[in-house]
Structures are given as structure tokens and as C-alpha cells.
Amino acid sequence: MSGMLLRVEAWLAGGLLAVIVFLVFIAGIMRWFGQPLVWSVDLAQLLFVWVSFLGADMALRKRAHIGIDYLVRRLPGRPRVILDALLAAVCIAFLGVMAVLGYRLTMLNMERLFGDSGIPYAFVTIAVPAGCVLLALTLLGQAWESLSRLRTEARPIFTGGSSGEIEELVP
Structure with missing residues (x-):
């Protein structure tokens, strides 16, 4: 993805998280005054689904998801890159299935309303295919980056270090 799109994604995730915090805070204050905002909790839950997928994509891009790489780290460079590519293909296939099923779920929920808010439930369920597409693109x-470097380098671009941080390797 381009740098501009990455910044927009990060800004959007941060903005949605701020709105969630604001909504929950205001709902608590208004409830204390005896005037609950019933719709605010529904909207906060809806936004949380979107923030979760945006955050998952941002973490995947930074390779910050938890992983068990004890055996994989012991593989030499080329087999490790090939294994990473195969695992990525499996994950992309899974995300593709989830995107299709999420789209079908969204179409089934066009008329259903989300709680007391009056918001169509489809706004919640459309986060699944949208998030899966973002994750698959990442x-x-x-x-692609790993496989393109496979021709020129003997080792993969990134690997988890013993302390868990990302290290860039050189040939």
C-alpha cells in the first residue's frame, strides 16, 4: 500500500478509537444524570468492530501478530521464504472465504437493525469482508516482497529475533 493510504488507515483507526472512548464516556455521564443514551453503546460496538480489523491490518503490516516460529527460525533462508509464502497463501485463501461469507452475511442483514440505534446491522457485518480484503492485500x-528478494538474497527479509522484535537481515 502507498504511504498515504497507510497514514489514512492509521488516522482512521485512531479517530474511531477516540470516538469510541468519547461515546462510552458521554454515555456514562448521561446515565449518571438519568438520561441514558441508548444508541451510544450500539454505535461504540459497531465502531469497535471496524477498529479491530483496521488494527489487525496495521499489526500484520508491522509483523506484530503473535507467532510460533521456533522451528521456522532454524530453517535456512530459501526454505523459510518458501514456507512463509505457502503459509501466506493458506491465510489468503482463508481470508478470501471469510470475505465472501462476510459479504453474504452483510446482504442478509440489510433490513435488520442494530440494537436500538436504528443503524442497519449491515454496517457491522460489512467490516468482515472489508477487513479480510485489507488483511489479504497486506x-x-x-x-510478493519476500519472493522477489528470494532471487537476489539467500535469506528472507524479516525474521523474529530472539527477543521477538523484527530484524532486517542482510545477505
Whole structure:
């Protein structure tokens, strides 16, 4: 993804998180005054689904998701890159299935309302295919980058270090 799109994604996730915090705070204050905002909790839950997918994509791009790489780290460079590409292909296939099923779920929920807010439930369920597409695009980009370097380098671009941080390797 381009740098501008990455900044927009990060800004959007941060903005939505701030709105969630504000909504929950205001709902608590208004409830204390005896005037609950019933719709605010529904809207905060809806936004949380979107923030979760945006955050998952941002973490995937930074390779910050938890992983068990004890055996993979012991593989030499080329087999490790090939294994990473195969695992990315499996994940992309899974995300593709989830995107299709999420789209179908969204179409089924066009008329259903989300709680007392009057917001169509489809706004919640559309986060699944949208998030899966974002995650798949990130995985495709990472796999393409790794495979393109496979021709020129003996080792993969990134690997988890013993302390868990990302280290860039050189040939």
C-alpha cells in the first residue's frame, strides 16, 4: 500500500478509537444524570468492530501478530521464504472465504437493525469482508516482497529475533 493510504488507515483507526472512548464516556455521564443514551453503546460496538480489523491490518503490516516460529527460525533462508509464502497463501485463501461469507452475511442483514440505534446491522457485518480484503492485500504484498528478494538474497527479509522484535537481515 502507498504511504498515504497507510497514514489514512492509521488516522482512521485512531479517530474511531477516540470516538469510541468519547461515546462510552458521554454515555456514562448521561446515565449518571438519568438520561441514558441508548444508541451510544450500539454505535461504540459497531465502531469497535471496524477498529479491530483496521488494527489487525496495521499489526500484520508491522509483523506484530503473535507467532510460533521456533522451528521456522532454524530453517535456512530459501526454505523459510518458501514456507512463509505457502503459509501466506493458506491465510489468503482463508481470508478470501471469510470475505465472501462476510459479504453474504452483510446482504442478509440489510433490513435488520442494530440494537436500538436504528443503524442497519449491515454496517457491522460489512467490516468482515472489508477487513479480510485489507488483511489479504497486506499478506499479498509481504509475500510478493519476500519472493522477489528470494532471487537476489539467500535469506528472507524479516525474521523474529530472539527477543521477538523484527530484524532486517542482510545477505
